[in-house]
Amino acid sequence: MKKIILASNSITRGDILKTHGIDFIQKAAHFDEESLNIKNPIEFVYRATKGKMDSFLQQYGVEEFPILCADTVVTAHGKLLRKAKDKQDAREILLSQSGSVVSIITCMIFKSKELEFIDLSATKYRFAEFDREKLETYLETDEWEGKAGACMVEGFCKSYIEEVIGYESTAMGLCVEKLLPFLKE
DSSP states (O other), rough: OOOEEOOOOHHHHHHHHHHHHEEEEEEOOOGGGGGGOOOOOHHHHHHHHHHHHHHHHHOOSSSSEEEEEEEEEEEEEEEEEOHHHHHHHHHHHHHHHSEEEEEEEEEEEOOOOOOEEEEEEEEEEEEEOOOHHHHHHHHHHHTTSSSSSSTTTTTTTGGGGEEEESSSHHTTTOHHHHHHHGGOO
């Protein structure tokens, strides 16, 4: 497999690549997602990912290795759920997901000298009602910080999943199943 550059600070995205034996260098792209005034979740996640790629190329130029950028958003009740600003915001965001159908949408752009691949994938979860006491315990851990929708399907939310439609990797921030064919030598 090819070595790539993961243009992200995400530990979870790095872990996904490691789990699948993908050799990578992690080098963050600096892009201010807050500058996007977009309410539509699909448009938002695409524009954020494109902004990260454009920013990376401006900062570092074309690299020797292919570049991978990604962004993830969470939606519930048709509303875009961003990263929580504080614990109270995280509580409200998570309560909107409790007992609901939640879509986690990830956009990724993989760019090499030969090609550019753009993927927009969604995974839907039906969650049972969250136990309020366990929710408060989760909020005390600060694991929700920096997570789209304050959601961790591999953590707190896992025990509340009643149904999943889609790839877990998409919900974790990188649809690796769709990326793998482009990494074959």
